[in-house]
Amino acid sequence: MRKFLTALAINFGVVLKVPLLLFFDARYLSGRFFDQDFLGFYWCIKAIWTRNILRLAPPRPFPAALTCRISKAENIDFHPDDLNNFQSPGTYFQNLHGRIVIGRGSYIGPNVGLITANHRLDDLDKHEPGMDIVLGKRCWIGMNAVVMPGVVLGDDTIVAAGAIVTKSFASGAVIIGGVPAKVLKTRSL
Structure with missing residues (x-):
């Protein structure tokens, strides 16, 4: 069939x-x-x-x-070949105040959160200014990972399942994981 x-x-x-x-x-x-x-x-x-x-x-x-939650669809940039990332269950694209750029060939696993703005600590009803998230080409974000505001991941970066990514790894070609995420291994491509 x-x-x-x-x-x-x-x-x-x-x-x-x-x-x-x-x-x-x-x-x-x-x-x-x-x-x-x-x-x-x-x-x-x-x-x-x-x-x-x-x-x-x-x-x-x-x-x-x-089950794919998208705050503002016009604030997401991706190639049509990567439409599969919006079929993954439980994905959360919080991008009211910032853009999310998904590099071609990247994969986003189930229950992944990409968050462009946090709540203000002094007033939880308000948000901090948004900061863009950029995923390079051929990145893989594992299940239950969270990518925080302003993070830039270089090409060929792998984020381990359950990681909380709070800083950028712009050089790429690394495997990162943990809370907060750190380099676990450098990839030779």
């Missing part, structure tokens, strides 16, 4: 995308999940049903799983 659906998507993808344009921005309806696979169409159907029809979560300009 999957082979049939993939062949259908590859051969009739342009026609299948037309109704999706009612719900999603055209720039997100391209890439490997639409041009080489049926997964993109599947994610679209699920997102239309849960976010646009049932209104269980706010609609987004790209297909996102029901």
Whole structure:
């Protein structure tokens, strides 16, 4: 069945995308999940049903799983080939006051939080000014990790599951982990 659906998507993808344009921005309806696979169409159907029809979560300009929480979709920059990062359960993109940039080929595991602004310690009803988060190309953020405001991770950085990343590792090609995160190993690429 999957082979049939993939062949259908590859051969009739342009026609299948037309109704999706009612719900999603055209720039997100391209890439490997639409041009080489049926997964993109599947994610679209699920997102239309849960976010646009049932209104269980706010609609987004790209297909996102029901349990993927995104504060401000226009403050996220990513390549359409990385649409899979918004299908991971429990992901939290808190970006009301800052941007999140996800480098091409990066993977974000389940229950990961990317947080661009913390609460003020003297008044918890207010937030500190937002600071952008930048993930380089081919990064991997493991399950239950949290990336805090202002963090820049260089290309090929791996964040261990459960890590709390409070500072930048801009040089890249490292494995980091712990609370707070520190370099566990340098990768030779």
